[in-house]
Amino acid sequence: MEGEAHQRGARSPPPDPGGDRDEDERLRELMRLCYEEGIMPHNIHPGEMSIEGREVRFKVNEHIDRVKIAWLKEHTVTVIFRERARFLPKKVKDDIVRAYEDDKIQDGSFEAENFRRGRVKVESPNVVSYVAKSRAIASWMVTKGHDEITIGQDTYKLEFKPWLSKAQLREQRREEDDLTFWVVAVQVPLDSFFYLEAQVARAIGPIVRTHPTEPDRLKPSLVNIKFDNDPTSRPNMKDKIWVITPEGDELEVKLASSETPRCRRCRAFFHTDNECRRGARQNQPNSQPGGGGQQSASSQGY
Numbered sequence: 001m002e003g004e005a006h007q008r009g010a011r012s013p014p015p016d017p018g019g020d021r022d023e024d025e026r027l028r029e030l031m032r033l034c035y036e037e038g039i040m041p042h043n044i045h046p047g048e049m050s051i052e053g054r055e056v057r058f059k060v061n062e063h064i065d066r067v068k069i070a071w072l073k074e075h076t077v078t079v080i081f082r083e084r085a086r087f088l089p090k091k092v093k094d095d096i097v098r099a100y101e102d103d104k105i106q107d108g109s110f111e112a113e114n115f116r117r118g119r120v121k122v123e124s125p126n127v128v129s130y131v132a133k134s135r136a137i138a139s140w141m142v143t144k145g146h147d148e149i150t151i152g153q154d155t156y157k158l159e160f161k162p163w164l165s166k167a168q169l170r171e172q173r174r175e176e177d178d179l180t181f182w183v184v185a186v187q188v189p190l191d192s193f194f195y196l197e198a199q200v201a202r203a204i205g206p207i208v209r210t211h212p213t214e215p216d217r218l219k220p221s222l223v224n225i226k227f228d229n230d231p232t233s234r235p236n237m238k239d240k241i242w243v244i245t246p247e248g249d250e251l252e253v254k255l256a257s258s259e260t261p262r263c264r265r266c267r268a269f270f271h272t273d274n275e276c277r278r279g280a281r282q283n284q285p286n287s288q289p290g291g292g293g294q295q296s297a298s299s300q301g302y
């Protein structure tokens with residue numbers, strides 16, 4: 001805490017002194033201004049630039065980046081929402097992280113009037129990064145390691161880790177995907193809805209949980225249903241269920257899972273961002289009918 005009070009007044013970047021230790025101090029102060037106050041340094045070396053057409057690439061300075069990573073490691077906690085906690089809305093996840101700040105204020109670790117809140121950034125459906133204003137709170141959470149919280153009748157598991165790089169986050173996400181296995185039945189017709197749960201269980205494996213039905217984003221008259229399955233049944237994943245009726249009709253239900261391509265723009269399965277027809281309708285005469293008025297999924301928090 002002691003390091004913070006006298007730094008607070010510094011609004012403009014400090015002058016550039018000579019010497020490596022001084023230089024590191026100056027860099028650390030620039031990091032603080034950037035990640036706490038939101039002021040980007042204008043006089044930092046931008047990196048070695050190369051231009052390819054209308055894209056530009058910067059190879060950043062190794063030393064500066066090492067100082068940056070060290071600073072982020074000291075101040076940033078990666079909060080992992082385990083199991084069911086993954087499905088909590090973004091707002092609730094935010095509130096949970098804030099509650100840890102409140103805890104530390106209430107137990108007298110910080111003076112309430114001097115304490116300022118850190119930033120919470122969503123990294124993936126079950127991971128947020130929390131940049132604490134105080135090293136003390138970050139290291140307290142990392143030392144704590146994990147926690148369980150109760151909301152209503154449900155208990156949720158959280159894990160706290162030091163800052164993770166992009167590559168580590170990817171690895172973290174892959175591990176999480178290995179522990180969970182879900183199947184979404186996409187655009188289910190009414191006729192086959194009746195059999196769906198029994199058929200998914202029969203074709204793929206035991207169902208741990210069936211989520212509430214949701215209207216399909218592209219065809220709101222059809223529903224999507226998500227099942228959490230036992231992870232051991234992952235190898236049994238299927239791409240489609242066909243239901244043959246006694247009248248000879250063949251009803252198609254498409255199945256998606258974490259490996260299925262998914263668009264981050266419209267959240268629909270079976271296409272990627274680049275292939276998305278949303279927002280590019282004027283160029284794409286084939287755009288889906290019936291999907292026009294729907295909002296994007298961003299309002300759902302994940």
Ligand SMILES: [Zn+2]
Pocket residue numbers: 263264265266267268271272273275276277278
């Ligand atoms: Zn899309």
